[in-house]
Each structure stands twice: as structure tokens, then as C-alpha cells.
Amino acid sequence: TDATTNTHVEYVQITANGLSSGMGYAGAATLPELHQRARFMRVTTAGREESHPHDVTITHEAPNYHSS
Known part of the structure; x- marks a missing residue:
């Protein structure tokens, strides 16, 4: 499989x-x-910020999480 297929499969998962x-x-x-x-x-x-992890050191971001 190519990278595009893997990306699509990952997105669906x-x-x-x-x-x-x-x-x-x-x-x-x-x-x-x-x-x-x-x-x-x-x-x-404020609720959105509180619902996400905070005051924690992250060593590797999850592929489906992007902080704004």
C-alpha cells in the first residue's frame, strides 16, 4: 500500500x-x-481548555490531537 492509502485508513480508524x-x-x-x-x-x-490535558509535559503528540 502507498502512503495515501495508509493515511486514509488511519483517518477512518x-x-x-x-x-x-x-x-x-x-x-x-x-x-x-x-x-x-x-x-x-x-x-x-474555559470549559474547552479545562477538558483537555493541562499542566502535563507531552513528549509525543497524538496523531489526532492538535492544540490551537
């Missing part, structure tokens, strides 16, 4: 893992159930 995590938070076992339970929540800047 990261997306699927995130979706699975979100389904767990929502208590949804299926995509239709997730759709039914979905709610948009406004998160403040």
Missing part, C-alpha cells in the same frame, strides 16, 4: 474510534439511536 466513544457517552448502541439522542451543547472557551 480515528473517526470510527471517535464515533464509538461518542456513542458510549450518549448511551447509544446504534447509529439511529445516536441520531435520536444527539444534542448540541455550547462549550465555553
Whole structure:
């Protein structure tokens, strides 16, 4: 496989893992159930900062995490 294929596979895996995590938070076992339970929540800047790791030394960034 070439680098492009690996990048696409990695992206799909990261997306699927995130979706699975979100389904767990929502208590949804299926995509239709997730759709039914979905709610948009406004998160403040302070809340966003607090929800991410802080006051920790990171030696290697995760491939799906980019701090702004």
C-alpha cells in the first residue's frame, strides 16, 4: 500500500474510534439511536481548555490531537 492509502485508513480508524466513544457517552448502541439522542451543547472557551490535558509535559503528540 502507498502512503495515501495508509493515511486514509488511519483517518477512518480515528473517526470510527471517535464515533464509538461518542456513542458510549450518549448511551447509544446504534447509529439511529445516536441520531435520536444527539444534542448540541455550547462549550465555553474555559470549559474547552479545562477538558483537555493541562499542566502535563507531552513528549509525543497524538496523531489526532492538535492544540490551537
